Amino acid sequence: MIGRFANIIVDISHEKVDRPFQYRIPEALIGQLDVGMAVIIPFGLGNKRIKGYVIEITDKVEYDEQKLKYVDSIVKGGISAQSDSLRLAEWIRQNYGSTMIAALKTVLPVKKKLKQVIRKNIVCKVDAQTAAAKADEFAKKHQNAKARLMQELVLQPVLLHTLVTGKLNIAAQTIRALEKAELIEVQVEGTYRSVLPKNITDLDNWKKKQLSPNQNVIVDNIISDFKNNIRMTYLVHGVTGSGKTEVYMELIEKMIAEGRQAIMLIPEIALTYQTLVRFYQRFGDRVSVINSRLSAGERSDQYERAARGEIDIMIGPRSALFTPFKRLGLVIIDEEHESSYKSESMPKYHAREVAEELCRIKNASLVLGSATPSVESYYKAKKGEMRLFTLKERLAGGQLPKVYVEDLRNELKSGNRSILSRRLYDLIRDRLQKKEQTILFINRRGYAGFVSCRACGHVMKCPHCDVSLSEHTNRFKNKSMLVCHYCGYTIPGVTSCPQCGSKYILGFRAGTQQIEEFLHREFPTARVLRMDADTTKGKGSYERILSQFANEEADILVGTQMIVKGHDFAKVTLVGILAADMSLHVGDYRAGERTFQLLTQAAGRAGRSALPGEVVIQTYQPEHYAVVHAANQDYEHFFAEEIAYRDLMMYPPVAHMLAVLVLSNDEKMAEIQINTLAEQAKQQFGNRKFVLIGPTEACIGKINDIYRYIFYIKHGEYQVLTAVKDALEQTVYARKWNADSVQFDFDPLNNY
Ligand code: ADP
Ligand code: ZN
Ligand code: ZN
Numbered sequence: 102m103i104g105r106f107a108n109i110i111v112d113i114s115h116e117k118v119d120r121p122f123q124y125r126i127p128e129a130l131i132g133q134l135d136v137g138m139a140v141i142i143p144f145g146l147g148n149k150r151i152k153g154y155v156i157e158i159t160d161k162v163e164y165d166e167q168k169l170k171y172v173d174s175i176v177k178g179g180i181s182a183q184s185d186s187l188r189l190a191e192w193i194r195q196n197y198g199s200t201m202i203a204a205l206k207t208v209l210p211v212k213k214k215l216k217q218v219i220r221k222n223i224v225c226k227v228d229a230q231t232a233a234a235k236a237d238e239f240a241k242k243h244q245n246a247k248a249r250l251m252q253e254l255v256l257q258p259v260l261l262h263t264l265v266t267g268k269l270n271i272a273a274q275t276i277r278a279l280e281k282a283e284l285i286e287v288q289v290e291g292t293y294r295s296v297l298p299k300n301i302t303d304l305d306n307w308k309k310k311q312l313s314p315n316q317n318v319i320v321d322n323i324i325s326d327f328k329n330n331i332r333m334t335y336l337v338h339g340v341t342g343s344g345k346t347e348v349y350m351e352l353i354e355k356m357i358a359e360g361r362q363a364i365m366l367i368p369e370i371a372l373t374y375q376t377l378v379r380f381y382q383r384f385g386d387r388v389s390v391i392n393s394r395l396s397a398g399e400r401s402d403q404y405e406r407a408a409r410g411e412i413d414i415m416i417g418p419r420s421a422l423f424t425p426f427k428r429l430g431l432v433i434i435d436e437e438h439e440s441s442y443k444s445e446s447m448p449k450y451h452a453r454e455v456a457e458e459l460c461r462i463k464n465a466s467l468v469l470g471s472a473t474p475s476v477e478s479y480y481k482a483k484k485g486e487m488r489l490f491t492l493k494e495r496l497a498g499g500q501l502p503k504v505y506v507e508d509l510r511n512e513l514k515s516g517n518r519s520i521l522s523r524r525l526y527d528l529i530r531d532r533l534q535k536k537e538q539t540i541l542f543i544n545r546r547g548y549a550g551f552v553s554c555r556a557c558g559h560v561m562k563c564p565h566c567d568v569s570l571s572e573h574t575n576r577f578k579n580k581s582m583l584v585c586h587y588c589g590y591t592i593p594g595v596t597s598c599p600q601c602g603s604k605y606i607l608g609f610r611a612g613t614q615q616i617e618e619f620l621h622r623e624f625p626t627a628r629v630l631r632m633d634a635d636t637t638k639g640k641g642s643y644e645r646i647l648s649q650f651a652n653e654e655a656d657i658l659v660g661t662q663m664i665v666k667g668h669d670f671a672k673v674t675l676v677g678i679l680a681a682d683m684s685l686h687v688g689d690y691r692a693g694e695r696t697f698q699l700l701t702q703a704a705g706r707a708g709r710s711a712l713p714g715e716v717v718i719q720t721y722q723p724e725h726y727a728v729v730h731a732a733n734q735d736y737e738h739f740f741a742e743e744i745a746y747r748d749l750m751m752y753p754p755v756a757h758m759l760a761v762l763v764l765s766n767d768e769k770m771a772e773i774q775i776n777t778l779a780e781q782a783k784q785q786f787g788n789r790k791f792v793l794i795g796p797t798e799a800c801i802g803k804i805n806d807i808y809r810y811i812f813y814i815k816h817g818e819y820q821v822l823t824a825v826k827d828a829l830e831q832t833v834y835a836r837k838w839n840a841d842s843v844q845f846d847f848d849p850l851n852n853y
Contacts, residue, residue, distance in 0.1 A: 103132055104158040107172055110201050111144055112152040119200040119840070121156055125169045134158060136184050139176035152176060154205055156187060183425055185462050192458050196819075198826045198845035199448035207448060208423050221262035222288045223276065225254040235284060246275045251284065262287065309350075309383065316348050319490045324355045327430070327466055334457060336437075336482045337470040338736070339492030340501075341705050345470045346376070347496075349433050350383055352468065353414055357387075361430025361465070362413045366452060368439040369393060369418040370663060377416070384414055391417030391424075419444065419452045422459065429463040432456045437469035437478060438698055440850045449846045453478070472705065473698040476747065477754045477848075479740050502676070502707040502714035504732040508723045513555050513605065520619055525677045525717040532675045533627055533656055537712065539675040541620075541659045542703045543613055543683070551686035552583060552595065556603035558721040560686055563590050567750055569686035571800065572608040586688045586852040587813060589797025616659050616679065624657075632660035662699060664706075674714050676707040681720040681728055688800070689852040690752040693727040697739050700731035751792060751815045753848040759814045759822040760846040761829065762799065762853055768808045774838060775810035778829050782814055785825045791816045799853040811853050822847065 108121035124142055126134055134140070136155055144151045150173060162169070186208045194204040225232055236251035250271050253260060265271050279285045312320065323335055339345045353363045367376065369392055380388050389403045389412045406412050408425040415424040419442055422432070434442070434453055442452040453469065460467045469478055469487070482489040495501075507522035517523060532539045551569040552561045561570045563585035570583035572594065581594030598606045613633040620629050630650055637643045643663070650658045651670055658664060684696045700718060707714030720728050730739035748755045761778055765771035775796040783793060795812030802809055816822055826845050833843050846853075 104160045105131065106159050106162055106169070107134055107140070107155045108157040108159065108163075109140065109142060109153040109155055109172075110205065111142070112154070112202055119202065122153075123163050123169055124172045125166070126158075127171045130172060130175065134172065134175065137187055141173040141176060143170050143173060154202075156201075183427075186423070186425065188462055189423075189455070189459055193448050193450050193455060196454070196823060197448040197450050197847060198823075198830060200840055203447055207444070207450065223250075223254075223260045223262055223265050224286045224288050225258040225284070226286050227284055229255050229258070232284070246271050247279060250275065250279065254285070310344075310347050312347065312351060313344065313496065315492055315494075316344050316351070319348050319492075320351045320355065322488075322490075323352060323466060323468065327356070327359065332460065332464060332466055334460075334467040334469065334481070334487040335490065336474060336478050336487045337468065337490045337492065338472075338474050338479075339470065339490075340472045340495060340734075341702070342495040343472075343492035344496045345435070345492065346379065348492075349435065349468070349470070350380065352431060352433070354383070356431045357413050359430060360428060362407075362426040362428050363415075363431040363433065364421055364424055364426065364429065365414065365416045365433040365435065366418065366421055366442070366456075367416060367435045368441045370441075371436055371439075372416070372418070380414065380416060387412050388414040388416065391415065391421045393418070422452055422456055426463075429459070430465050431468065432460055432465060433468045433470065435470050438471045438473055438475040440695075443850050447841075447844055449844070449849075451848075473701050473736065476694050476740065476743055479736075480744060480754045500713060501734060502704055502716045504704055504716045504718065504734075506723045506728060506732050507717055507719045509719055509721050510556060510558050520616060520679060521623075521677075522717065522719050525719065526623075528675050528715060528717065529624065529627075529657070529677070533624060535674075536656075537674045538650070538653065538655075538670060538672040539657045539677065540664060540670075540673055540703075540706055541616060541657060541677045541679060542664060543616060543659070543661060543679045551682075551688060552606060552608050553682065553686065553721055554598040554600060554603055555605035555607070555721065557598060557601040559598050559600035559606075560682075560722070561595065561599075561606075563588065565590055566690075566794065567746075568690060568692065569688050571688050584800075586800040588794045613659050613661060620657060620659070627657055628655040629657045629659060630655040632658060632664050634661070637663070670706070672712070673707060674712045676703055676714070676716045678703050678716070678718045681718050682722060685720075685722065685725060685727060687851075689849075690747070690750065691850060693725075693743055693746070696725075696727040697731050697743075700728065701734060701736075704731065704734070751817075756815050756817045757819045757822050758848055759816075759826060760844075760849045760853065761812055761814070762844040762846065763810045764807050764842050764844065766807055771808040771810045774843070775812060777836075778832065778843070779812045781829060781832055782812070782825055785828050789821075791821075801853065809853060819847070 105126055107124050107126050109124055110119070110121055134155060136158060138155045140153055140155060141150050142153050143149070148170070187205075190201065190204040190208045193199070193207060194201050227235070232251050232255045236248050236255065239245075239248035239251060249269060250265060253269060265276065266273070276285070276287065280287060319335075319337060326333065337345055337348065349365060353365070356363050372390075372392060377390060389406060391400060391403055395403070403415070404425060407415055410427060415421050415426070434456060437453055444450050456467055459465070471478075474482075478487060481487045505524055507524055509522065512518075512522050521529070529539055552572050553559065561583055562568065563570055566585055566587045568585065568587060570585055570590075570592070573582045573584050582591055583594060584591050595606055597604050613631055617629055617631045620627060630646055632643070632646045636646065649655060653672055678700060681696060681700060684699055685692055687695070704716040707716050718728060718732060722728060726739065726742040730736070730742075744755065747753065752758065761775070761782070763771050763775045763778070765774065779793065779796045792815040793812060794815070796810055797812070799809035799811040814822060814825060829843070833840060
């Protein structure tokens with residue numbers, strides 16, 4: 102782009118400098134500089150050299166030309182953003198609230214190009230026979246090094262240079278001599294670090310399938326829309342094993358035939374080796390993958406390959422969305438309901454929403470898939486904003502399991518106070534006898550801490566927000582308090598149930614370790630594996646536990662939600678969900694949705710092969726709609742009840758909710774800031790209708806000595822909330838508060 106001035110965003114995360122600064126382009130760089138490039142510029146009074154990103158090149162001078170400073174240089178090896186990425190960054194900044202530089206860094210996941218790996222090979226230039234003859238000849242002359250190398254080349258005509266100089270112990274001089282004699286050649290190749298599975302043997306298993314009529318309907322509709330230049334979002338609702346992945350692959354193949362590229366997002370935990378092999382089988386080295394196990398160099402290589410058009414498909418978690426494809430035609434988001442698609446740091450974007458915008462910019466189609474769609478997506482599908490497809494049958498066989506819901510109140514009544522209901526206890530014993538496997542799943546999510554009655558199931562709830570209260574211990578008096586995470590409503594802890602008077606009302610706690618110990622006591626011969634945050638800390642330990650269990654080295658696997666995903670175990674015929682209530686009462690408006698998803702998916706682990714499966718859900722609230730409909734695998738009815746609740750309480754997706762969080766090491770300051778911002782939010786609305794909840798101390802009031810205060814605003818229109826956010830950002834700026842101390846979260850997934 103030609104122009105004499107560059108508008109540049111500087112790389113300092115501070116609200117005060119989060120606007121473009123204009124610079125003059127020196128003679129030597131005119132025509133060289135481009136939008137998206139990283140540059141070095143002098144900044145501030147001391148003209149400190151810092152990095153910035155060019156967001157515009159223009160001939161229009163905005164200040165006194167004589168006073169403008171010159172761009173210093175272009176950052177060597179800096180990744181430059183395409184203009185599409187800049188548009189996306191601007192959209193992210195506007196819709197989620199953050200500094201421009203934070204948004205830019207989000208869309209540029211790799212900050213720096215790393216050098217390619219250089220590989221040197223020694224290649225034999227003569228045929229094996231000649232090489233063998235030469236080896237003999239050298240041996241006779243006692244030229245042992247030369248003989249050794251030629252012999253090795255008889256076996257393998259290409260050798261790694263490092264192997265030759267290292268293990269074979271051959272001097273550079275010898276190599277040069279053989280090179281001169283034209284027996285060998287040293288070849289240098291720049292290679293990309295390969296990240297794909299090696300030595301795949303299981304070739305036949307993943308042959309392309311003849312699609313079923315239902316699968317074909319999906320593929321045909323989406324592709325014909327694409328060819329007719331219709332772009333929209335599609336939602337594929339299909340149980341695990343119903344053939345969604347097969348549909349994705351067919352769509353990708355057809356998109357490539359149209360000359361376009363595809364991004365497929367899979368939550369990291371579900372991105373198994375098997376899935377990778379399947380894609381690799383079908384698309385060879387036109388596919389690449391990004392995940393957190395890759396080194397910085399490996400990541401950088403994958404983005405570079407994408408930018409050069411050397412690959413057509415990128416698979417990976419959230420950040421794979423920012424793969425710099427020039428001809429993007431399709432984005433697929435598998436397991437679209439997963440909470441890992443939302444960023445936990447600023448900007449707190451949701452990959453599903455960013456994908457919609459990316460597809461608009463790139464004129465691409467968006468396909469979402471899930472066995473338990475998010476309430477958001479299903480709501481949109483019902484309103485006609487997405488097109489819904491349903492896949493009902495499992496294609497590789499396996500029936501849906503039989504599900505029992507065990508009422509723990511009855512267990513208490515009949516004197517059973519153990520963590521296992523009688524039915525689950527009996528079924529575990531039965532499986533141990535039959536040498537079949539059991540998974541016990543403890544539904545442990547965050548800092549549950551809700552208080553419920555063991556006798557009648559009554560849960561202590563906030564009268565204003567209809568979410569459960571959490572047990573907190575008062576910082577000063579060491580007294581138990583029940584607190585609402587949204588509005589701060591607080592009552593003293595209770596000692597008897599307000600519903601039935603029972604004294605068995607307490608905070609809910611149970612861990613995987615207690616269960617493991619219990620199993621050892623009750624079933625001393627059973628082999629038990631435990632999978633939770635503690636046992637999966639080490640590198641590769643997650644995979645190791647799974648493969649031990651798959652190899653039937655254990656009878657029972659006890660774990661948290663991380664065992665719910667991905668893997669199929671043929672011998673698992675019993676799944677026990679020990680405390681369904683744990684996720685029912687986390688104290689946020691998504692608790693019902695999360696519970697339904699977890700129960701449905703956990704139940705889906707049983708009976709994946711010819712052996713029929715059974716599932717036991719233990720709960721104090723067997724009548725809760727999330728439990729009832731998960732037991733029946735009935736999404737439709739679950740959705741109907743969930744959306745009615747969201748509608749009634751003005752929760753997303755029916756309305757929208759903005760969380761404003763203030764963080765400060767100074768408690769007084771945090772309080773002043775949150776009150777000022779809440780006051781200003783009220784003024785923004787004037788006479789218009791809105792709901793403000795709080796401000797209050799956040800659910801976790803202090804982390805690492807940083808105090809946390811929060812308020813929420815609910816309103817029907819997302820745009821109205823972004824306008825409020827803009828005004829609050831202005832206040833932060835005007836008062837010279839640190840921009841990092843105020844965070845925004847739209848339609849939050851968890852509470853703070
Ligand atoms: P999902 O992604 O919905 O879990 P998959 O695409 O992985 O489902 O399919 C589940 C199983 O069914 C896989 O073993 C797959 O190979 C097989 N499968 C999928 N589609 C077909 C088909 N049309 N014909 C035969 N087998 C199929
Ligand atoms: Zn009670
Ligand atoms: Zn409340």
